[in-house]
Amino acid sequence: MTEILLSVKNLKKYFPVKQGFLIKRVVAEIKAVDDVSFEIKKGKTFALVGESGCGKTTVARTVLRLTDPTAGEIFFEGSEISKLRYKELLPFRRKMQIVFQDPMSSLNPRMTVGQIVTEPMLFHKVAKTKNEAYERAKKLMEMVGLKTFHLDRYPHQFSGGQRQRIAIARAIAIEPEFLILDEPTSSLDVSVQAQIINLFLDFQQQFRFSYLFISHNLGLVRFISHDVGIMYLGKIVEMGETDGVFEEPLHPYSKALLSATPIPDPEVERARQRIILRGGVPSPISRPSGCFFNPRCPFKMQVCEKEYPEFRQVSQNRWVACHLVK
């Protein structure tokens, strides 16, 4: 039996849309995350993929309680954390960290790298004194492939890839168990991307970190994740073991998404038959009735316009929300 580290049940996050000049009225709701459930196994990577606006980052922020959920439950090592108050949440916060997409804006430009990396250790009392924290910071710098003298420098003195290494050092400084990686390489050059991804893999092997990996880069997701959830307009439409989903996607959206992703191989590309979807992603304020994907779906049936399909288990390792899949 694999241990479950994080379990999210029926998570919802709605944002009100307000209108009016002096008196603001709520005129609509954006259902950014709408009834999402998934589990992350200890020491494994769960990836959430989808196009911009599908709600993947909101899931991450809600799991960390950077924003409060509208409804639903979040269990971290068996404890329900979705309604805990700030003080009660602190011991859990120590076990969770996040690496953001853009290392230019996620590091305080007025702090030295040393201050950036030691701050969480002192705050969470992982290190008792500044000196102890600093000694640990030196080790961390080596772990992420930087030099100890870098601790006295400021973020602007580093390249994008190096800055992301600093962000990683900060995240692992308090020895968390769970890391959210929100598009951690999408602002980096391709030649640097692999360095950072390998760093995450090494740490996972060494420290048994669990990751929630958020990305729109399907190649990376295939490479790094064990399980994957594909999101569309606030809902997970397909979920399962990564290899299974990539080799035999069942939901028409998953099929289209994989088919749309170019493969760096000219012969393969020439032989490929692409599924080209019509139109764009509808607005999350006025989602289509029935299955949200029905206006773009090449296999649409009558029932698809009326009912949203149930998200159900179709095989041992696969969940799908589609009327077509039996």
Place this chain on the structure above:
Amino acid sequence: MENILSVRNLSTYFYMDEGVVAAVDDVSFDLAPREVLGIVGETGSGKSVTVKSIMRLIKFPGKIAGGEIIYKGQDILKLDEKDMYKIRGKEISMVFQDPMTSLNPLYTIGDQLIETIIQHQKVSKEEAFKRAVEMLSLVQIPEPEKRMRSYPFEFSGGMRQRVVIAIALSCNPSILIADEPTTALDVTIQAQILDLMKSLQQKLGTAMIFITHDLGVIASMAHRIIVMYGGKQMEMGSANDVFYNPTHPYTHMLLRSIPRIDRKIDRLEPIPGQPPRMIDIPKVCPFLPRCPRNVDECNQRIPDFVEVSPGHFVRCFNPVGGGK
């Protein structure tokens, strides 16, 4: 077949306070009619500056320091701005990365299309309107006549990029330059735009220079590929040469460092180090500090861009597989 464009030893430098940036250094290539030439490279590799030089869009502190750009027999670097005006947008037109900023938010889509058409062709306003509607339906915008009166903000990102493509193709150019045209778009929309560009390119026979950092996109679009790094061409050849017989260590390593969706791999092989800082770089191969195959000669001078097999060029003293 005669080349429609020949770039010879193009160098574009930026004269900054901190020093000189050789953004494009000694770049040479040809473009044949109906051909799609891909330029691939990372941030700062010089791919955008190369095509901006072709369009003569380099601004202070940048300057085209040398070379020739021969379009239909004449060197367009020697043209005065008035003559260049007749080429830019008409003969050679360009699609930029971000459709949010390349359209004017204050004018309707129709105005912007008609403006371009009237600027370059001697037609009446009615004629231009008709042609504009045709262009919008060519890029598959539904209800084109009605959409002529829409403003850019009323369109989604993908639709805006369609409009930009319509404007770029409205004067029936011989060369279309696309600078990361799908980077700002989601992957399903990217597939639509690439599909559209490919079919229009085949239908109209426009030669195309396609710039991207995405090796998947370049594999699906380009007949021939230039790999750039640190302002220089590292390798050039057919798509098959570059992907199946990568000869420059950079290309070779780059292809091994990217994961793909159709294969399970255990480990990525990253390229160590960082892309070069471009200010006042020494006159050696820009990839030298990261290259595991470097030899003594690499520290002395920049290797020539040599043809290792017909049409396959590489700039390296110690090419992978001996350059075969």
